[in-house]
Amino acid sequence: MSNIMKKRSNGNEKGGDQRKGPWTLEEDTLLTNYISHNGEGRWNLLAKFSGLKRTGKSCRLRWLNYLKPDIKRGNLTPQEQLLILELHSKWGNRWSKIAQYLPRRTDNEIKNYWRTRVQKQARQLNIDSNSHKFLEAVRSLWVPRLIHKMKDNSNTNTTKASPPDSLVAVLRDKDVSHESGYNNIDCSTSMSQDLHKFMDLSDLETTCSLNFDGSQGTSSQCVSEDYSSFPCLEGEYMVATMGNSDILQMQDCYMAGSTYEEDVTQDPMWNMDDIWQFKEYAYSS
DNA sequence: AACATTTTCAACCGCAGGAGT
DNA sequence: GACTCCTGCGGTTGAAAATGT
Numbered sequence: 064m065s066n067i068m069k070k071r072s073n074g075n076e077k078g079g080d081q082r083k084g085p086w087t088l089e090e091d092t093l094l095t096n097y098i099s100h101n102g103e104g105r106w107n108l109l110a111k112f113s114g115l116k117r118t119g120k121s122c123r124l125r126w127l128n129y130l131k132p133d134i135k136r137g138n139l140t141p142q143e144q145l146l147i148l149e150l151h152s153k154w155g156n157r158w159s160k161i162a163q164y165l166p167r168r169t170d171n172e173i174k175n176y177w178r179t180r181v182q183k184q185a186r187q188l189n190i191d192s193n194s195h196k197f198l199e200a201v202r203s204l205w206v207p208r209l210i211h212k213m214k215d216n217s218n219t220n221t222t223k224a225s226p227p228d229s230l231v232a233v234l235r236d237k238d239v240s241h242e243s244g245y246n247n248i249d250c251s252t253s254m255s256q257d258l259h260k261f262m263d264l265s266d267l268e269t270t271c272s273l274n275f276d277g278s279q280g281t282s283s284q285c286v287s288e289d290y291s292s293f294p295c296l297e298g299e300y301m302v303a304t305m306g307n308s309d310i311l312q313m314q315d316c317y318m319a320g321s322t323y324e325e326d327v328t329q330d331p332m333w334n335m336d337d338i339w340q341f342k343e344y345a346y347s348s
Numbered sequence: 349a350a351c352a353t354t355t356t357c358a359a360c361c362g363c364a365g366g367a368g369t
Numbered sequence: 370g371a372c373t374c375c376t377g378c379g380g381t382t383g384a385a386a387a388t389g390t
Contacts, residue, residue: 085358085384107375123376124359159378174379175357183355 082116086125090115094122095130128171135167139176141212147173148181148201148209155193 082090097113103126106119115122128134139147143165150161156177158170165173181201185192188200 083360105375119375120361120377121359127377128358156379170378171358178380179356 080116081118083121086129090117091125091130094126098126128169133167134169139168139172141209143168144176145206145209145213147176148206151177151181152198152201 086094093113093115094109097109097115101109106123108119109115110117110119110122113122117125146164147161150164154160156174158174158177162168162170162173182192184200184205185197188197190196190200
């Protein structure tokens with residue numbers, strides 16, 4: 064038997080009575096209940112004993128991409144989009160790696176975002192989304208626009224803007240670029256420089272010193288864990304820039320299950336003027 | 349209102365690689 | 370070392386929803 068054949072006969076993946084397609088409410092309940100009693104992992108055992116007629120793989124995917132309680136759904140914020148652009152310029156299509164820097168977002172969601180939004184823009188420009196030209200377009204048009212959105216958002220909520228810690232971590236991490244998927248392209252550096260212009264990194268030690276209860280804490284104390292209980296909050300970036308009244312407002316918003324920020328991602332990032340502007344720029348240089 | 353087209357995103361697939369035997 | 374099983378990753382697909390005509 065060839066290696067390929069061996070790989071394909073993966074235990075639980077054969078069998079005719081396996082269900083496929085969209086999950087039903089009953090299946091979701093079954094899976095959630097099983098995991099709440101037995102924990103995550105050992106997916107093939109789970110598939111076998113939970114009563115689900117699904118493969119372990121399918122169960123894993125459903126849990127990690129949809130059912131897991133701390134998953135953040137909905138449109139990506141400008142900060143998150145910025146982070147994806149930056150990280151993708153460093154690592155390429157390393158979705159799971161990128162997802163590690165976006166707390167509570169799944170690799171599948173990031174991958175979908177890239178394919179449906181970013182690659183769409185590349186198609187409109189008629190250039191390859193992995194090309195230097197496209198990265199230059201991102202740097203010269205998209206990133207400034209996202210930064211502007213961030214500024215706008217921060218101006219309506221606070222007097223001072225600061226970056227998300229996860230983004231800061233990336234910008235500070237001089238080693239990450241060594242792992243780049245396609246670092247023959249030099250745009251990530253210039254993109255980072257743009258970001259640095261906006262973010263005063265010298266202030267970082269104090270930007271994240273306010274906790275939800277209003278007490279002071281170290282920056283490390285208010286990273287990810289603290290905002291994870293507020294789905295409507297844009298991470299430590301917002302934590303650092305808000306007053307107590309804002310926090311109460313957010314708590315209200317959380318209780319109401321609504322979104323605190325305006326839905327900025329509904330704005331098209333590039334309109335036709337932008338595209339023509341870039342085309343002129345790209346083809347004249 | 350009806351149909352066509354486009355967009356979104358959940359779910360599938362093949363493959364690679366690690367762990368255990 | 371060979372084999373098997375399991376998990377996780379990235380690419381792709383297709384149904385449903387949204388939008389346009």
